[in-house]
Amino acid sequence: MTHMRPKLPLHAMNAGDGPHSYVQNSSYQRGVVDVAKPEIEEEIATKLDIKNLPNRFCIADFGCSTGHNSFPAIQIITEAINQKYKSPKITSESLEFSVFFNDVITNDFDTLFRSLPPDIHYHAAAVPGDFHCRLLPEYSLHFAYSSWSLQWLTAVPEAVADSGSPEWNKGEILYSRDRKEVCDAYLDQFEKDIESFLESRAVEMVSEGLMALLVPAVPDFWNPESEYTIPSDVNLLGSCLVDMAEKVTNIPTTISCVK
Amino acid sequence: MTHMRPKLPLHAMNAGDGPHSYVQNSSYQRGVVDVAKPEIEEEIATKLDIKNLPNRFCIADFGCSTGHNSFPAIQIITEAINQKYKSPKITSESLEFSVFFNDVITNDFDTLFRSLPPDIHYHAAAVPGDFHCRLLPEYSLHFAYSSWSLQWLTAVPEAVADSGSPEWNKGEILYSRDRKEVCDAYLDQFEKDIESFLESRAVEMVSEGLMALLVPAVPDFWNPESEYTIPSDVNLLGSCLVDMAEKVTNIPTTISCVK
Numbered sequence: 001m002t003h004m005r006p007k008l009p010l011h012a013m014n015a016g017d018g019p020h021s022y023v024q025n026s027s028y029q030r031g032v033v034d035v036a037k038p039e040i041e042e043e044i045a046t047k048l049d050i051k052n053l054p055n056r057f058c059i060a061d062f063g064c065s066t067g068h069n070s071f072p073a074i075q076i077i078t079e080a081i082n083q084k085y086k087s088p089k090i091t092s093e094s095l096e097f098s099v100f101f102n103d104v105i106t107n108d109f110d111t112l113f114r115s116l117p118p119d120i121h122y123h124a125a126a127v128p129g130d131f132h133c134r135l136l137p138e139y140s141l142h143f144a145y146s147s148w149s150l151q152w153l154t155a156v157p158e159a160v161a162d163s164g165s166p167e168w169n170k171g172e173i174l175y176s177r178d179r180k181e182v183c184d185a186y187l188d189q190f191e192k193d194i195e196s197f198l199e200s201r202a203v204e205m206v207s208e209g210l211m212a213l214l215v216p217a218v219p220d221f222w223n224p225e226s227e228y229t230i231p232s233d234v235n236l237l238g239s240c241l242v243d244m245a246e247k248v249t250n251i252p253t254t255i256s257c258v259k
Numbered sequence: 260m261t262h263m264r265p266k267l268p269l270h271a272m273n274a275g276d277g278p279h280s281y282v283q284n285s286s287y288q289r290g291v292v293d294v295a296k297p298e299i300e301e302e303i304a305t306k307l308d309i310k311n312l313p314n315r316f317c318i319a320d321f322g323c324s325t326g327h328n329s330f331p332a333i334q335i336i337t338e339a340i341n342q343k344y345k346s347p348k349i350t351s352e353s354l355e356f357s358v359f360f361n362d363v364i365t366n367d368f369d370t371l372f373r374s375l376p377p378d379i380h381y382h383a384a385a386v387p388g389d390f391h392c393r394l395l396p397e398y399s400l401h402f403a404y405s406s407w408s409l410q411w412l413t414a415v416p417e418a419v420a421d422s423g424s425p426e427w428n429k430g431e432i433l434y435s436r437d438r439k440e441v442c443d444a445y446l447d448q449f450e451k452d453i454e455s456f457l458e459s460r461a462v463e464m465v466s467e468g469l470m471a472l473l474v475p476a477v478p479d480f481w482n483p484e485s486e487y488t489i490p491s492d493v494n495l496l497g498s499c500l501v502d503m504a505e506k507v508t509n510i511p512t513t514i515s516c517v518k
Binding site for chain 2: 055137
């Protein structure tokens with residue numbers, strides 16, 4: 001087994017805890033964790049079904065950034081697992097949690113380590129690397145978690161930036177449902193990426209393990225004129241960038257969704 | 260299990276790769292790895308005796324700093340293990356290595372991650388924390404390695420800095436054999452620290468595991484007048500510091516060996 005190097009350099013969230021850092025600019029992502037809490041607890045209580053509970057229970061967060069949104073998620077997961085296995089049927093006095101915090105190799109893990117809550121009840125470790133590749137030993141992972149990370153693609157589909165292609169996205173940073181060719185080009189890339197992610201986890205996870213994947217999505221029936229949701233923000237951002245590009249030179253009118 | 264916070268802040272080696280970094284100032288420590296290579300290979304070949312070889316083989320380096328001296332050591336260890344278990348008796352095609360790089364929480368792990376050789380054949384993870392405490396799950400570690408780290412004490416014995424005490428070290432940064440009281444004060448602290456280290460590893464290691472601990476030491480029969488060894492450097496450093504302290508104010512004449 002040799003670790004794969006990514007085709008493109010993958011970008012980390014902004015480091016540190018300054019005004020432009022991810023720490024200071026991800027309250028929305030923190031809200032996602034809070035919203036998902038009851039569902040994660042319910043799924044662990046009803047669907048996690050590890051018959052031979054080991055002493056060591058491994059959890060990994062794929063796309064942890066500097067950790068401040070990861071720590072509360074890990075707390076939710078460990079408390080729910082403790083709650084489940086502290087039932088009278090199974091004694092789990094010696095259950096130890098190992099938590100692997102994963103993000104790309106350029107991620108600011110030092111800030112994550114220095115931000116670790118002082119009262120954690122698990123062994124913390126950082127695993128650097130692209131989560132579309134293998135990162136952990138086979139059959140070692142009991143719970144895989146990822147929030148607000150899987151939507152980042154490993155590459156921009158070439159055709160959407162090619163003005164001669166039917167998939168050309170006309171310099172916009174968002175693709176709408178009525179541009180089926182553009183949608184399909186992005187969808188193809190997403191399918192490749194999510195397949196790589198799932199294939200890697202399939203080797204790493206124990207067979208009775210559980211995954212919680214929180215991914216932003218557009219509602220099936222979304223009217224951008226009357227409803228405000230994730231793409232509304234991105235449309236606004238795209239519009240600002242196009243305006244800026246018209247006023248000054250050397251500002252790209254297309255930003256990629258490569259992480 | 261709750262992680263212990265150290266009594267004192269423990270200091271990391273200098274970060275980054277600039278002129279004052281540990282990377283640029285630890286060629287001696289690198290030499291130690293090269294000198295130990297044949298002994299590590301010999302011990303693995305003859306003494307490592309894991310009867311039920313798992314698919315996953317865990318190695319940890321306690322005190323890895325920014326990794327540049329750790330990577331060649333890990334390569335020596337993994338190659339020797341592969342060599343041993345590729346004998347015709349045991350098939351180990353699926354043997355996977357997990358390597359845990361440990362150092363104090365303020366260590367520059369980001370430089371370590373960015374310096375990982377591109378062709379590593381193991382899963383790399385960083386584990387931050389004081390190695391005098393528990394860091395890994397019980398019965399999870401097959402090979403523990405530590406080089407040039409265990410000599411750093413968690414505290415300076417109070418008496419050696421107290422001019423009213425028989426253990427007072429007279430402002431020097433080194434204790435010589437003829438100052439038995441001073442030696443004993445440092446020895447007591449070392450015994451406490453090494454005991455904490457070994458007690459933690461005793462829980463973490465599998466029963467047939469192996470440890471390689473490289474620790475600087477003074478030869479039993481050392482004549483400082485005629486032989487040049489580790490304390491010669493420290494004596495020279497101490498002499499320089501005392502000279503500096505006599506010329507300027509606000510320079511401490513005692514430096515501690517707290518890491």
